[in-house]
Amino acid sequence: MPTTQIRVAIVGAGPAGIYAADILSKSDLEVEVDLFERLPAPYGLVRYGVAPDHPRIKGIITALYKVLQRGDIRLIGNVDFGTDLTLEDMRQYYDAVIFSTGAIRDADLNIPGIDLDGSYGAADFVSWFDGHPDVPRTWPLEAQHVAVLGVGNVALDVARILAKHVEDLMPTEIPANVAEGLAKSPVTDVHVFGRRGPAQVKFTPLELRELGHVPDVDIVVYPEDFDFDEGSEEAIRSSNQTKQVVKTLTDWTLRDPSELTASRRIHLHFLHKPHEVLGADGKVVGLRTERTELTGDGNVRGTDQFEDFEIQAVYRAVGYFGSPLPDVPFDDGAGVIPNDGGRVLGADGEHIPGLYTTGWIKRGPVGLIGHTKSDAAETIRHLVEDVTSGFEDGTLTPAPERDPNAIIERLENQGVPYTTWQGWELLDAYERSLGEEQGRERVKVVPREEMTEISRGVTARA
Numbered sequence: 333m334p335t336t337q338i339r340v341a342i343v344g345a346g347p348a349g350i351y352a353a354d355i356l357s358k359s360d361l362e363v364e365v366d367l368f369e370r371l372p373a374p375y376g377l378v379r380y381g382v383a384p385d386h387p388r389i390k391g392i393i394t395a396l397y398k399v400l401q402r403g404d405i406r407l408i409g410n411v412d413f414g415t416d417l418t419l420e421d422m423r424q425y426y427d428a429v430i431f432s433t434g435a436i437r438d439a440d441l442n443i444p445g446i447d448l449d450g451s452y453g454a455a456d457f458v459s460w461f462d463g464h465p466d467v468p469r470t471w472p473l474e475a476q477h478v479a480v481l482g483v484g485n486v487a488l489d490v491a492r493i494l495a496k497h498v499e500d501l502m503p504t505e506i507p508a509n510v511a512e513g514l515a516k517s518p519v520t521d522v523h524v525f526g527r528r529g530p531a532q533v534k535f536t537p538l539e540l541r542e543l544g545h546v547p548d549v550d551i552v553v554y555p556e557d558f559d560f561d562e563g564s565e566e567a568i569r570s571s572n573q574t575k576q577v578v579k580t581l582t583d584w585t586l587r588d589p590s591e592l593t594a595s596r597r598i599h600l601h602f603l604h605k606p607h608e609v610l611g612a613d614g615k616v617v618g619l620r621t622e623r624t625e626l627t628g629d630g631n632v633r634g635t636d637q638f639e640d641f642e643i644q645a646v647y648r649a650v651g652y653f654g655s656p657l658p659d660v661p662f663d664d665g666a667g668v669i670p671n672d673g674g675r676v677l678g679a680d681g682e683h684i685p686g687l688y689t690t691g692w693i694k695r696g697p698v699g700l701i702g703h704t705k706s707d708a709a710e711t712i713r714h715l716v717e718d719v720t721s722g723f724e725d726g727t728l729t730p731a732p733e734r735d736p737n738a739i740i741e742r743l744e745n746q747g748v749p750y751t752t753w754q755g756w757e758l759l760d761a762y763e764r765s766l767g768e769e770q771g772r773e774r775v776k777v778v779p780r781e782e783m784t785e786i787s788r789g790v791t792a793r794a
């Protein structure tokens with residue numbers, strides 16, 4: 333066991349970074365943990381990804397709050413790794429650095445017309461409706477008919493938020509600019525498209541069933557889109573989740589059309605492969621899909637039969653993708669930091685001493701918040717193993733600057749308006765008090781400068 337106190341920086345205060353900090357600080361190592369975050373608020377996609385009308389999931393923040401509130405992990409917010417601090421800087425102050433920077437941008441979908449005006453990435457829209465400070469305050473909600481490409485839970489979130497009447501979102505924490513934008517939306521029909529069949533969708537049962545309970549929004553499914561091959565039957569047999577999803581979808585096919593009386597609709601289309609986004613004068617005016625058929629193993633092939641849908645906006649919800657960090661290895665194909673169980677690998681395939689990764693940037697943007705915990709446990713187990721031996725055999729060089737205040741002095745000298753845990757508590761209280769006035773739990777503050785000023789005690793509420 334090393335006799336020195338180990339200094340570890342974690343970059344990214346989403347669930348992965350917070351779980352890693354928690355597990356590390358409870359390990360046998362004598363350790364000081366600094367948790368860096370580029371935003372003035374912690375919690376990553378739990379705050380800026382999970383839909384505002386999912387308060388139960390947002391409630392995971394309570395557990396993350398308890399970890400940071402203990403006081404043994406130092407949060408340093410509003411500091412961007414790569415801009416405010418480089419890897420070389422980090423090496424001066426920390427023996428090990430863990431990257432848990434997640435994924436925030438949309439994966440690409442290469443079909444003609446995807447760059448037309450009116451074609452959006454789901455991740456950008458999610459950032460907007462969840463009040464992310466780094467996206468524009470307004471969103472062009474001008475379309476009456478909208479397409480959402482993709483059949484995962486993010487597609488459901490996007491379709492639901494687009495279709496829901498704003499009154500039904502008012503009890504949530506949506507920011508004022510989002511409520512204002514959604515209130516003006518002329519949308520009546522949201523069409524969700526999946527390339528494969530109903531047994532291949534990635535919706536989870538609870539999230540799908542929830543769709544059926546949105547006030548004044550009907551779910552429309554099309555019997556001709558329901559086909560099950562041997563691969564589908566096997567998927568239904570082997571996964572309870574698939575079985576429940578297929579049952580919910582099939583039940584919807586059995587309803588009497590006269591029951592569909594809502595003013596807005598979400599249409600779920602399967603076996604429709606997005607082929608081209610159709611445009612006129614540079615703007616989206618339609619979507620052409622190709623009918624697909626199952627090939628026996630749950631996969632599909634095209635049939636050369638095309639169908640055009642009149643839509644004025646398209647959202648691709650085909651997955652998130654990680655972004656590279658300066659001087660840190662990156663796998664461009666997978667959008668992750670190359671690693672072996674969380675140990676960051678260099679171009680030679682060897683572990684770069686002192687560098688680790690966890691969460692979505694480690695294993696790709698799949699999985700629920702809970703998965704980031706087991707993932708963090710693996711990374712921390714390897715870090716603890718390496719540090720224990722590394723200082724002794726010289727594979728790990730101790731950082732030269734060991735005074736915990738040195739990094740703070742440096743940020744101050746650089747004029748970086750960093751925020752702290754106490755600062756987050758101020759912002760948290762501020763948002764709650766804004767909500768209280770309207771009988772809501774919280775109203776989010778969106779502009780970064782305002783968030784920072786509140787956190788740094790420059791702005792307070794009377």
Ligand SMILES: Cc1cc2nc3c(=O)[nH]c(=O)nc-3n(C[C@H](O)[C@H](O)[C@H](O)COP(=O)(O)OP(=O)(O)OC[C@H]3O[C@@H](n4cnc5c(N)ncnc54)[C@H](O)[C@@H]3O)c2cc1C
Binds near residue numbers: 376
């Ligand atoms: C739209 C959407 C809805 C979801 N809904 C659910 C749900 O209902 N239930 C569920 O269990 N899971 C849900 N998830 C999945 C869940 O959000 C992820 O599993 C989880 O957030 C991944 O955690 P992470 O810490 O790896 O990444 P993130 O949560 O993305 O956290 C990464 C953090 O790193 C910070 N960061 C990035 N770059 C830098 C930098 N250069 N310097 C400093 N900081 C940086 C970011 O600001 C962010 O705070 C959803 C995801 C999305 C996208």
